[in-house]
Amino acid sequence: MKIAILPGDGIGTEIVAEAVKVLNVLDLKFEMETALVGGAAYEAHGHPLPESTLKLAKEADAVLFGAVGDWKYDKLDRPLRPEQAVLGLRKNLGLFANFRPAICYDELVSASSLKPELVAGLDILIIRELTGDIYFGQPRGRRTALDGHFPGAEEAFDTMRYSRPEIERIARVAFEAARKRNKHVTSVDKANVLETFQLWKDVVTEVGKDYPDVTLDHMYVDNAAMQLVKQPKFFDVVVTGNMFGDILSDEAAMLTGSIGMLPSASLNASGQGLYEPSHGSAPDIAGKGVANPLATILSAAMMLRFTLNQPDAAGRIERAVKHVLASGLRTGDIWSEGSTRVGTREMGDAVVAAITTTKITKG
Numbered sequence: 001m002k003i004a005i006l007p008g009d010g011i012g013t014e015i016v017a018e019a020v021k022v023l024n025v026l027d028l029k030f031e032m033e034t035a036l037v038g039g040a041a042y043e044a045h046g047h048p049l050p051e052s053t054l055k056l057a058k059e060a061d062a063v064l065f066g067a068v069g070d071w072k073y074d075k076l077d078r079p080l081r082p083e084q085a086v087l088g089l090r091k092n093l094g095l096f097a098n099f100r101p102a103i104c105y106d107e108l109v110s111a112s113s114l115k116p117e118l119v120a121g122l123d124i125l126i127i128r129e130l131t132g133d134i135y136f137g138q139p140r141g142r143r144t145a146l147d148g149h150f151p152g153a154e155e156a157f158d159t160m161r162y163s164r165p166e167i168e169r170i171a172r173v174a175f176e177a178a179r180k181r182n183k184h185v186t187s188v189d190k191a192n193v194l195e196t197f198q199l200w201k202d203v204v205t206e207v208g209k210d211y212p213d214v215t216l217d218h219m220y221v222d223n224a225a226m227q228l229v230k231q232p233k234f235f236d237v238v239v240t241g242n243m244f245g246d247i248l249s250d251e252a253a254m255l256t257g258s259i260g261m262l263p264s265a266s267l268n269a270s271g272q273g274l275y276e277p278s279h280g281s282a283p284d285i286a287g288k289g290v291a292n293p294l295a296t297i298l299s300a301a302m303m304l305r306f307t308l309n310q311p312d313a314a315g316r317i318e319r320a321v322k323h324v325l326a327s328g329l330r331t332g333d334i335w336s337e338g339s340t341r342v343g344t345r346e347m348g349d350a351v352v353a354a355i356t357t358t359k360i361t362k363g
Ligand SMILES: NC(=O)C1=CN([C@@H]2O[C@H](COP(=O)(O)OP(=O)(O)OC[C@H]3O[C@@H](n4cnc5c(N)ncnc54)[C@H](O)[C@@H]3O)[C@@H](O)[C@H]2O)C=CC1
Pocket: 011, 015, 066, 067, 068, 069, 070, 071, 083, 086, 259, 260, 276, 278, 279, 280, 281, 282, 283, 284, 285, 290, 291, 292, 293, 295, 333
């Protein structure tokens, strides 16, 4: 089992180190190879996604990714910006299906931004299409406007687009996932305004006919943003496009206590995957040793379950995380009165200790 380790920038290096530490105590044989990506790769090689990093990612069974980006790269041309590395990996590896589970652990109900009764027992799966939409659509660029409100002015444009097969395959992923859960899919769109999402809604509805056992409803994205905080437990599986999924998953993170709790898996058609926390490089706290590593550690668990076929090991990590939370340890983002504040490394150490010294064994 070969894992490409791509820590990236900012807190990426701190949180990935903790996930690697956890993987190393599982008594499994991994070959791990680390490479630069994002701003770190730009500094060293002049490109955020060097050929050697891409090759490593393609050849590995799975990629464990931290995060990329920093405000200091804001003035770089877009193709050289660190964020292009993660977009490039997603596109090159064909990672079209992004799973972002938003689970509110019992111990973190009080850390949620919502009232306890709204989030206790919360378990939502956001399935975000990851290789299409306005993030990848062509054409895009800058030009002098020929029409519109200000002809002659400089303008910028991006293109939102989805093809029928792209929608169909992500819809199937969502319905299949719902079958293993509470058999409820909410497709989030903006079909009242956008042609792209009218097609989205039509195709999801058609695919839904193959899944009569799954309840399908459709919701406009503005309403979905509201319902997520009004009655989050209405949702089971949410399927949506790249941009709406990006935004809604950060919102859903706060229902679980923190963006530092939201793992993710990005899979291609052959089950190869890139695993990363849903958050970014958090330049505001980078280097301080305070970032929450649990989203990355839980992403490593997803990697073991989804790609490396090690469900027992994945379960051990997940139970260890619960054990650590139950013992009262909290990084700053999930801290509340009465709990014990720890840093990134102590949190990783505690998960390792829970795996190695407590009764969190196989099975
Ligand atoms: N997949 C990736 O590599 C992503 C990269 N980015 C990039 O990251 C950089 C920063 O972006 P932001 O908008 O600030 O989003 P961010 O997700 O990095 O941070 C947003 C807020 O959440 C906090 N936060 C994030 N992760 C945390 C953790 N594990 N523990 C505790 N607090 C945490 C940060 O301190 C910050 O206050 C930008 O360059 C952005 O483009 C953003 C999202 C994803």
